Amino acid sequence: MDRDKRIIKVSIQGIGVNIILVVFKMIVGLIANSISIILDAVNNLSDALSSIITIIGTKLSNKRPNKKHPYGYGRIEYFSSVIIAIIVLFAGITSFKESFEKILHPSAADYSIISLIIIIVAVFVKFFFGKYVKKEGEKLNSGSLVASGTDAVSDSVLSLSTFIAAIISMIFHTSLEGYLGVIISIIILKSALEILKDTINDMIGVRESSEYTTKIKDIIRTYKEVQGVYDLSLHNYGPNKIIGSAHIQVDDDLTARDIHRLTRRIELSIYKECGIILTIGIYASNEKGEFKEIKNYIKKILKDYKNIIEMHGFYVDEEYNTISFDLIFDFDELEPLKKLNEIQNKIKEKYPKYNFQIILDTDVSD
Numbered sequence: 001m002d003r004d005k006r007i008i009k010v011s012i013q014g015i016g017v018n019i020i021l022v023v024f025k026m027i028v029g030l031i032a033n034s035i036s037i038i039l040d041a042v043n044n045l046s047d048a049l050s051s052i053i054t055i056i057g058t059k060l061s062n063k064r065p066n067k068k069h070p071y072g073y074g075r076i077e078y079f080s081s082v083i084i085a086i087i088v089l090f091a092g093i094t095s096f097k098e099s100f101e102k103i104l105h106p107s108a109a110d111y112s113i114i115s116l117i118i119i120i121v122a123v124f125v126k127f128f129f130g131k132y133v134k135k136e137g138e139k140l141n142s143g144s145l146v147a148s149g150t151d152a153v154s155d156s157v158l159s160l161s162t163f164i165a166a167i168i169s170m171i172f173h174t175s176l177e178g179y180l181g182v183i184i185s186i187i188i189l190k191s192a193l194e195i196l197k198d199t200i201n202d203m204i205g206v207r208e209s210s211e212y213t214t215k216i217k218d219i220i221r222t223y224k225e226v227q228g229v230y231d232l233s234l235h236n237y238g239p240n241k242i243i244g245s246a247h248i249q250v251d252d253d254l255t256a257r258d259i260h261r262l263t264r265r266i267e268l269s270i271y272k273e274c275g276i277i278l279t280i281g282i283y284a285s286n287e288k289g290e291f292k293e294i295k296n297y298i299k300k301i302l303k304d305y306k307n308i309i310e311m312h313g314f315y316v317d318e319e320y321n322t323i324s325f326d327l328i329f330d331f332d333e334l335e336p337l338k339k340l341n342e343i344q345n346k347i348k349e350k351y352p353k354y355n356f357q358i359i360l361d362t363d364v365s366d
Helices: 003-032 035-061 076-104 113-140 143-172 177-204 210-221 256-274 290-302 336-350
Strands: 228-236 242-251 276-285 308-317 322-329 355-361
Touching: 003 035, 003 113, 003 143, 035 076, 035 113, 035 143, 035 177, 076 143, 076 177, 113 143, 143 177, 210 228, 210 242, 210 256, 228 276, 228 308, 242 256, 242 308, 256 276, 276 308, 290 308, 290 322, 290 336, 308 355, 322 336, 336 355
Parallel strands: 242 276, 322 355
Antiparallel strands: 228 242, 308 322
């Protein structure tokens, strides 16, 4: 079963489970006059609505690319997660308001053994179903499913607290409904904000993990012609569509045919092993004799600048008396252009016959 069908199947299961819980909890809540159980039922209703939105988002994100949207609609899944977070946020705010009023104007709840049985069954159902949904979401790289699963596990904890409050109410004849509702509301609000934060980070674009980028670079380095891998940049157009680019350093005596064969082989390997559409650029290398001495001198100068992460793409063009390379400054460096000019002037003093093309690069991956 492909990814989209699996996400839809899990979401439909979620709708079914939550609707059943809504019906039973709402009946119990109304009969027992329990605000916490009613709010729990409303929370389950929002979960069912979240699953519906996940299905809609998955369907829309699967639309074929077109001239206006050549990268497809994969990022719609992120909007689905945002909508889910907003729904959960609204449920939390509503719950907080109702619970606070219950504190100001308390009324006794009337629980029965059947009520308690339904509540405890709901705890187990939500906990294990939430674990299942979250695991499927992680397996399918679906932020919406992960969010729904995480929320369901949180709901099970809330239902357990409702059960404990009911026991206390029956034994000690003390109502904790309002206070429990406030606690539940705060947990719901926290969950919503975390989902929103994670999704917005994905939409803005976050740094890929070191393990992931290292894996890609290690695959590229397996080709004997490759002397180094630099400028790996990955762009996410949905959970399952990543497009990127990278530069490799090779000897400048390779022919166009050699380079064509090499880059094609690398791009195919990365696509097969990582599912990434990667474009390979080339840095030519001629670090021999005098040119190697020049590079070593530049490296010596760079040691005085603590915020420089890396120099790469070094090349000496004899015909035009030009030395070119890229510099990567740490994001903590506040004046990279000023430092770059200082470095260029120092090198120029030593090698006045050369012109310099120094490019400021960005630290986008480890």
